[in-house]
Amino acid sequence: MFRSFGKLFFILAAAAVFAMPAARADDQVKIGLLFDVTGPVANFVPPMLDAAKLVVDQVNAQGGILGGKQLATVVADTQGAPQTAVDAANKLVNAEHVPIVVGPLLSGTVLASAQSVIIPAGVVQISPSATTPAVTTLKDHDWVFRVVPSDAYQGPVLAKLLIDKGLKRVALTYANNDYAVGIAGTFRAAYKKLGGVLSADLQHDEKKTTFRTELATLAKNKPEALVLIAFAGASGVTIVKEALEGGFFTQFVGTDSLRDKVLIEQVGEQNLKGIFFTSPSSPPGTPSMDAFEKAYSAAFQTTKDKLFIQQVYDATFLAALAIQKAGSLDRKKIRAALRQVSGPGGEIVGPGDWKKAVDLIAAGRKIDYQGASGDCNFDKSGDVAGVIGHFVIENGSFKQVGIVTP
């Protein structure tokens, strides 16, 4: 009896699973959300799903998509691991037939799902938060996009800032972690291209307790400054301290990893004259940002302490715009359309301006979506330029004195 019940249960469950995808609603347009809902970043995901829901509600309240159809999303969970990410992407792309995918969030799940499923199937994928430089170099035939700048983006910006400041011969040292190695690599290439000379180029072990030997090597040939890519709390502060004590360097340049209160507290502002930093920053109070802030807070209380909600909103909104522009669920047309709605160039559309965008598209006008997270203009590898600020120390704290573009 139990045995037959068990069998029946399995047969029914299997039948239900495979029969259900047949029941697809034709009056709905579904965007696939491939998110790492469970797994290592589970805590961050619920507010992000809210951000995607905000797009859906706005679109449906302003007349729907593709001539009055309802926009909807369908979530697939990568569980934060490559195996399950590939499986989840398969379900979205092949079983659910979504025309476009937003996500995943982690670099590993993006790389696995993109290479194994999404690129071969030919579907546009927009990641809100994967920052690994490997996404840039994927052979993706223009299917993979992201609305967050690559870790590597800061390197060229840093190079540009140094040249602008007249520092043409510097020593470089960077910690042995993913972050520092990545930035150092792109900085090195860009700096040399701009005519800069690296008098020394040295990776250091961030777990060491003293760096005097390294500093002696770095200070040879009298470079004009020390470019230090390391976390203040790990090797950063120690290197600055020992460089000052030993008289190796007086001019330092750092990235966001060194832009840490600890540096000022332990070294003292008076010893850090002339130091400057590059660091990812947000565009100061753009109308797009304010519009998102207001809409999100009205629906979900607050945007405070919620990570990457702006990027999720932008990615989802861009996905909807691309479908509307393509005028169909044709995946190839959507790929072409995405670049026509994201800019640069065209009428400016911001978060929540769905009706306006639909009218502009109907009138055959080009659109430039200005997102909550930045201008969302994709370069040829599908990356966005981040907003990188130029920071100095003033009155015991860090102050942004400008935005640097490479």
Place this chain on the structure above:
Amino acid sequence: MDTGMILYLLSLATMTGLYAILTLGLNLQWGFAGMFNAGIAGFFAIGAYATSILTTPPAEDRFGGFDLPIPLGLAAGVLLSAVLGYAIARICLRLKSDYLAIATIGIAEILRLILRNEAWMTGGNRGIAGIPRPFEDMEQPWGELCFLLLVAGIVVVLYVAIERAWHSPWGRVMRAIRENEEAAEAAGKDVVAFRAHVFSLGAAVMGLAGGLMAHYLKFIGPDATEPILTTFLAWVMLIAGGSGNNRGAVLGAGVIWVIWSGTELLTQRLPPDWQTRSSYIRVFLIGLLLQIVLQRFSHGLLPERPPRPPESDSG
């Protein structure tokens, strides 16, 4: 059925095949020899990383990228896992079952941490992308189908080979050791050597599963070797399918993976208001279904059937 659904079913079958290989490896160690290996993730990772490093195109930011042919990469992974399995076996096999389990957990974790932290070799947290997959240049769904056939072929070859070993005198010694070590020893069998062999063999098969998985995913990172999707899953598959039974191992892999993957097709159909919760409901559903399978079939879907001794009239 449209092409999309066929592609999904192909992926379901391919993953089942890959896990079936992993489960067959575990069946060699646990089902045959009664050796509790809780460090499957380690052997899986060795196989995956070895072939990834050897077969990817040259990379700037890490060691390797030798662009070697895929069979060579897989062979290296298998060999490395086997050697490592043998070494671990020689060190740990004098330990009794539960101590062996603890030792293997420890060694697997050490391996995993090395792979995660030695970024010059493995890409660290960034992992290795751009791993080639056999037949990937073919049109969809033919490339996917060919890869599935390759995996299925390997499962069949392994199954036949292990079945033959199971019925051979070697297999009988293994079962004798599993059931009563002292008796086997008293009968003049070199227990430690036999156990080292089978442990190493099982490790090699697990390495093969890891290598094939890396080629299938086209990406390998530390998250892919998390114990939940390797060690834990292989154990559930083997126990649900029936340890000591190779057909059960393959069936278990299929049933468990279909539950793992298919539940999402159900939860995706929940009303939109439930969407933020659907993934958690799915995890609950997976747990519930595993409970049902394990409770209902406590000896596995296909329990072990020891081969009968040949009918003889000598008695």
